[in-house]
Amino acid sequence: MTVSDSGGCGGGIFESGELNFCTQLSENNHRSDILRTPASAYSGLRVLRPPAGHAYSGLRVLRPPEAGVRTPSPEGVQAAWESPILDITLSQLIQGATTPEDTARYRALRDKFAGAWLNALPSPQLGTLLSNESFRIAVSLRLGCDVCQPHKCPCGAQVTGRGYHGLSCRRSAGRWSRHEAANNVIARALRSAEVPCIRESAGCSTQDGKRPDGMTLIPWSRGKSLVWDVTCVDTFAPSYLPETVRYQGAAASKAEDSKRRRYAFLLDRFIFVPVAMETTGVWGQEGLLLINQIGERIAARTGQPNAVTFLRQRISLAVQRGNVASILGTLPEGKELEEVYYF
Numbered sequence: 343m344t345v346s347d348s349g350g351c352g353g354g355i356f357e358s359g360e361l362n363f364c365t366q367l368s369e370n371n372h373r374s375d376i377l378r379t380p381a382s383a384y385s386g387l388r389v390l391r392p393p394a395g396h397a398y399s400g401l402r403v404l405r406p407p408e409a410g411v412r413t414p415s416p417e418g419v420q421a422a423w424e425s426p427i428l429d430i431t432l433s434q435l436i437q438g439a440t441t442p443e444d445t446a447r448y449r450a451l452r453d454k455f456a457g458a459w460l461n462a463l464p465s466p467q468l469g470t471l472l473s474n475e476s477f478r479i480a481v482s483l484r485l486g487c488d489v490c491q492p493h494k495c496p497c498g499a500q501v502t503g504r505g506y507h508g509l510s511c512r513r514s515a516g517r518w519s520r521h522e523a524a525n526n527v528i529a530r531a532l533r534s535a536e537v538p539c540i541r542e543s544a545g546c547s548t549q550d551g552k553r554p555d556g557m558t559l560i561p562w563s564r565g566k567s568l569v570w571d572v573t574c575v576d577t578f579a580p581s582y583l584p585e586t587v588r589y590q591g592a593a594a595s596k597a598e599d600s601k602r603r604r605y606a607f608l609l610d611r612f613i614f615v616p617v618a619m620e621t622t623g624v625w626g627q628e629g630l631l632l633i634n635q636i637g638e639r640i641a642a643r644t645g646q647p648n649a650v651t652f653l654r655q656r657i658s659l660a661v662q663r664g665n666v667a668s669i670l671g672t673l674p675e676g677k678e679l680e681e682v683y684y685f
């Protein structure tokens with residue numbers, strides 16, 4: 343089983359044999375000019391037909407195109423091979439999940455960009471390198487493995503081997519670091535797009551003194567400045583689990599609604615965008631749209647076509663780092679790492 347994010351399908355569930363199978367099929371399409379003609383584009387399927395009843399049976403969607411229909415570009419073929427397998431495998435996993443947490447985790451995997459951090463180039467110079475320990479915990483969370491021995495959080499709650507309590511513990515330091523890191527990435531990205539901004543502008547305070555996380559100093563759109571507020575909610579938190587079990591992204595969507603209500607009074611003067619993410623990496627739709635827009639502006643200014651992808655990866659990494667800090671934050675004081683964690 344791999345942890346890769348394959349073809350933007352939020353995978354992480356491919357077995358190596360399945361991945362090889364898709365690669366082989368797509369390479370067949372790349373290498374043979376004959377296969378690129380509409381009449382025989384998928385004739386390779388006769389040779390590589392999967393056994394009946396296997397997850398590969400999803401490949402039926404790759405039937406030969408009808409006459410006059412343009413053949414898919416070779417570059418897109420591998421993702422097309424993988425997509426039906428991922429859908430079927432995920433559906434089977436969701437149906438077979440034995441705990442609500444597993445069901446919610448599998449649903450989160452369907453998010454196209456939940457695994458963006460896995461595709462980041464690991465570079466210490468770029469700040470995209472996760473330490474071995476951070477990577478171990480992040481991958482364990484994604485795969486639903488145990489990350490530690492059961493122990494008691496300083497708040498008094500019991501932490502299971504999966505470590506989920508740390509992701510939503512009110513006393514966890516990771517919540518703050520995750521929030522700060524994501525905001526810093528957004529602020530830097532806006533400046534890269536030549537949109538100056540400040541953090542926590544006093545002019546946007548609510549009656550109880552709360553301020554949104556940032557504001558652009560020049561208009562963002564329709565003559566209004568952008569005001570944003572970041573929040574990261576836990577997919578597995580008891581308050582969200584009943585909904586994340588049923589709907590992918592339910593927690594992020596709920597958090598967006600909550601932020602929008604809180605800052606509704608700003609809408610006549612500003613463009614307010616809630617940037618909500620879940621600990622599993624699922625994006626809220628409004629925040630994702632904003633991040634894409636910022637990335638596109640950077641791309642337009644710098645000529646770097648991957649700016650949007652890089653920006654999503656950086657925020658995704660910030661969430662994972664926050665998860666790691668949150669889980670490490672449940673360690674009882676005075677206890678050494680090696681007493682609690684697996685190696």
Ligand SMILES: [Zn+2]
Pocket residue numbers: 495496497498499507508511512513672
């Ligand atoms: Zn706690």
